[in-house]
Amino acid sequence: MSQLTDAELAAHLAEVAGRLLLTVRESGLLSLKALGKAGDATANEFLMAALREQRPEDGLLSEEEKDNPERLGKSRVWIVDPVDGTREYGEITDGRPRADWAVHVALSVDGVPVIGAVALPGANDGKGLVLRSDRPAIVPPAPERLRMVVSRTRPAKEAVAVAEVLGAELLPMGSAGAKAMAIVLGQADIYLHSGGQYEWDSCAPVAVALAAGLHCSRIDGRALLYNQADTYMPDLLICRPEHAARVLDEVARIGG
Numbered sequence: 001m002s003q004l005t006d007a008e009l010a011a012h013l014a015e016v017a018g019r020l021l022l023t024v025r026e027s028g029l030l031s032l033k034a035l036g037k038a039g040d041a042t043a044n045e046f047l048m049a050a051l052r053e054q055r056p057e058d059g060l061l062s063e064e065e066k067d068n069p070e071r072l073g074k075s076r077v078w079i080v081d082p083v084d085g086t087r088e089y090g091e092i093t094d095g096r097p098r099a100d101w102a103v104h105v106a107l108s109v110d111g112v113p114v115i116g117a118v119a120l121p122g123a124n125d126g127k128g129l130v131l132r133s134d135r136p137a138i139v140p141p142a143p144e145r146l147r148m149v150v151s152r153t154r155p156a157k158e159a160v161a162v163a164e165v166l167g168a169e170l171l172p173m174g175s176a177g178a179k180a181m182a183i184v185l186g187q188a189d190i191y192l193h194s195g196g197q198y199e200w201d202s203c204a205p206v207a208v209a210l211a212a213g214l215h216c217s218r219i220d221g222r223a224l225l226y227n228q229a230d231t232y233m234p235d236l237l238i239c240r241p242e243h244a245a246r247v248l249d250e251v252a253r254i255g256g
Contacts, residue, residue: 004054007134010105010117010204013050015130017043017082017103018121021089022128025097036086040064043082043103051078058107061231063200069229077227079106079113081200085175099123102177104204108226116207118177131181133211140186142240147171147188149179151195158219159192162250166190180205180238184212190243192251194219194235199226202236215244219251 004012021039024030030038044064051060059071061079071077083089085101092098099122106116116133123129131137146168150159155170163170171188173179176197182188203226206216216224219235239247 005134006055006107007115007117007132009054010107010115011130011132011134013047014103014105014117014119014204015128017047017105018119018128018130020046021083021103022121022126025089032090035090036083039089040083040086044080047080047082047105051080059227061199061227063198067231071227072229074227075110077108079108079200079203079226080104081177081204084177084201088174088178097122097126098174099126100174100178102175102181102205104177104200106204106207106226108203111225111227113203113207113210113224113226116204116211118181118204118208120178120181131184131208133207136208136211136213137184139184139212139214139240142189142243145169146190146243148190148192149173149182149188151193154195156192156194158194158251158254161254162190162192162247165250166246176201177205180209183214183238183240184209189240190247191236191238192219192247193237197233197236199228199231199233202233206236206238209238213241215239215241217244217248219248221248 059074059077063081081104088098088101103119118131120129148163148168149171152172179191
């Protein structure tokens with residue numbers, strides 16, 4: 001594995017972590033709460049051990065790991081989310097395990113998300129899917145009526161307001177990674193989030209979306225920067241470039 005490029009490593013790690021998570025879920029031995037904790041711990045332990053082995057000089061930032069401020073002095077920092085959408089990972093809907101959760105593995109260089117892999121282990125009826133920045137997807141054309149992905153439980157007020165102005169359909173969905181990849185896959189058109197996230201929620205999805213030619217920014221149009229001292233990221237917008245200006249204008253108007 002030592003010969004893998006950074007992009008190949010990210011994709012491999014995301015895929016393997018996804019398979020581990022499916023194995024834990026399919027054991028059938030854990031309650032919903034215990035399953036989420038076990039999945040997070042299992043995937044995080046694997047990802048951290050593999051990255052320390054394969055890229056020992058790089059910094060690390062994970063949702064499930066105590067933050068090490070030494071990363072701030074490094075140019076190259078791996079940013080991972082072992083299970084993005086822990087709730088969805090453990091849930092059953094209509095008799096089937098949910099698929100709208102993800103594994104994120106990204107590399108930021110000087111704060112820029114240059115490489116990313118997002119595994120959707122439950123996609124394709126459990127066969128899984130890995131979207132990666134080194135193999136950019138071709139985003140299909142948008143339909144006449146736009147579709148906007150929003151939180152299943154807490155749709156952002158800005159997203160709801162913009163959707164109303166655009167006449168867009170709201171598509172409730174689980175994890176941030178699943179929402180972002182829905183744009184990449186052409187299953188939706190706009191992901192506007194203003195409810196607060198952290199760097200690990202968006203770094204890998206943004207790297208994949210940028211590689212596919214999509215617009216990615218804060219909802220005021222500023223660039224998304226990573227490996228910051230404060231890992232909280234209040235908002236983001238991922239959409240096709242042709243929709244970005246209209247959405248940003250509407251957000252600014254709504255915000256006054």
